Every structure is written in structure tokens, then in C-alpha cells.
Amino acid sequence: MCRGLAIVLSGVFIVVLLGQRTTTSAGALSVPEDSESTRLTHPITTVMTFADGTAEVKHGQGFVVGNRLFTVYHNLAPRINNTSPTKREIYVAGTLMKPVYTDSAHDIAIFEIPDALCKPHCTALATSHLPALNPDRQVYWIQKAGGERLVMEGRVQHYAWLSEAPPAFDADVETTCQRNLIVEVDTPFRPGTSGSPIFDATTDTIVGMIQGSLIRAGGDTGYFKPMTCLLPLAQL
Structure with missing residues (x-):
């Protein structure tokens, strides 16, 4: 179910490195500097x-x-x-x-x-098999911390709108993906993640772009714009 929310942007930026991962002394997964990704x-x-x-x-x-x-x-x-x-x-x-x-x-x-x-x-375009972002689907992203790039994990909660209520929608005028539609996850994104890709944990497919975090009394969450919205805008 879509919900109305307030917005807080993450702000800073990180370098995203994927591929082979190693385990840090704290048990977190890290990504090597020379990753092909x-x-x-x-x-x-x-x-x-x-x-x-x-x-x-x-x-x-x-x-x-x-x-x-x-x-x-x-x-x-x-x-x-x-x-x-x-x-x-x-x-x-x-x-x-x-x-x-x-x-x-x-x-x-x-x-x-x-x-x-x-x-x-440039990468091979693989858009025909984007997984459905159902509740509880596990996703991950890369976060810079203490000179390392760590793999962080979270779960999809639901789709949401960054507004008090979903706006009126006319399919002939504007698609939903050009409006405030987002996907909310159960973990807030730390400063340094805005603009980074977020990945499906099962397929390693890029499923969205991190945009910010939502700060509220009921618990902080993160949100991203799904690739199903972004790809049509890219005119590929």
C-alpha cells in the first residue's frame, strides 16, 4: 500500500564497487579496491x-x-x-x-x-528480468566506512509516495514513475549513499537508485527510485 511521507535527503556521495567480496575483522563483507565492477x-x-x-x-x-x-x-x-x-x-x-x-x-x-x-x-543492458520488489525481498548496497567499502543489507517494506497523498494520475499526461513513487526499505541509508545503485540480493541485479532516508518517530527507513521507473525515462 502506498503511503504519504516526508523527505530527508542523504546528501553526500560514495564510490560503488561490486564483484568479489572479502570479510572484515568485524564480520562485515567488504569490496576490494580493484573490483572489476x-x-x-x-x-x-x-x-x-x-x-x-x-x-x-x-x-x-x-x-x-x-x-x-x-x-x-x-x-x-x-x-x-x-x-x-x-x-x-x-x-x-x-x-x-x-x-x-x-x-x-x-x-x-x-x-x-x-x-x-x-x-x-558501458554495460550490457539486462532489463527484461528485473525482479518484483515485493515486501521482505532482500536488497543490498555499498557503503563507505573507515576507508572500506562495505556491503549493507535491508529488506523491501512497500511502495510509497513522497507526499501527503498520492496525486491524481492521468496515464495520458504523465507516468507514475515521473511522480513521487519510491520503494521504502527497513534500513535508513547513511550519508554518502545518495545516487548509488541498490541491488537485489538474489540476482545481483540493479533494482534502483538510492535517493535518501525518511526520519520519523515510528522508525527511520531508506528509500530508492526503482529501475522500472528510471529506465523508461532514460530513453534506452
Whole structure:
């Protein structure tokens, strides 16, 4: 059942590394620095110029599916929320990126990977077998802690809306995935996870993009935007 919720964004960013894992002294699973799956992620640099001539440079991370790079929009936004840049340039590996879809209201930004970066970094597109995100389905993500990248786990609770109530929906005007639809999990995401992929624990498939955490009296949770919503927006 969908629920109305308040939003608290995670904020900072991490490098996501997947593949072979090792066990730390504390028993948690860690991911080695030389994991082949580093090709899934790219650092993002946003250069913003304002009307008064000042500029702001912001750094973040995004992950690759097919020939698209996905990240949260707040990775690209000014730190002062009420200030809008007159010019915004987004770079990956020194290459200017072309936006495919951006949505500040729902915290989504999608870019096309340039040909020069695609050969070493683009991934095979496997979207036909995305698992159903039913309640209690186990998911995992990578979290940076003390110089290590640890595998964190949680379980899907339900779909939800980041609003007081689900808005009116007209399928001919806008899809549900362009609105406030999210998937809520039973564990909050720590600062440093926004824009990172979240994986199905059974199939290791990317099933969504972490957007933030929900802080409330009944218990804190995390939420992510499902790939079933993001992929149509990516125009793949």
C-alpha cells in the first residue's frame, strides 16, 4: 500500500564497487579496491556559474546501466537551495555530458555516456528480468566506512509516495514513475549513499537508485527510485 511521507535527503556521495567480496575483522563483507565492477561508477563534476559572476564546483557519483549514467539531481544542485545558476556544466572524466532527463522535483538526473567513455564503461543492458520488489525481498548496497567499502543489507517494506497523498494520475499526461513513487526499505541509508545503485540480493541485479532516508518517530527507513521507473525515462 502506498503511503504519504516526508523527505530527508542523504546528501553526500560514495564510490560503488561490486564483484568479489572479502570479510572484515568485524564480520562485515567488504569490496576490494580493484573490483572489476568499478566501471559501473563515474565521478561527476558540476560547474555552476551564477549571475554575480561567482561559480561553484560540486562533486558526486553516478552509476552506469547500458549507455546511460544515473544519479540524483541534488548531486548537481547548488548548496544554497534558493540560488539558481545561469549556466550549469556536468563533466565525467573531463568530458562534457549531454543530459537525457533531469527532474529536480523528483531528484533524478540521467545522462548519455559519450562514445569515448562507452567502450570501457558501458554495460550490457539486462532489463527484461528485473525482479518484483515485493515486501521482505532482500536488497543490498555499498557503503563507505573507515576507508572500506562495505556491503549493507535491508529488506523491501512497500511502495510509497513522497507526499501527503498520492496525486491524481492521468496515464495520458504523465507516468507514475515521473511522480513521487519510491520503494521504502527497513534500513535508513547513511550519508554518502545518495545516487548509488541498490541491488537485489538474489540476482545481483540493479533494482534502483538510492535517493535518501525518511526520519520519523515510528522508525527511520531508506528509500530508492526503482529501475522500472528510471529506465523508461532514460530513453534506452
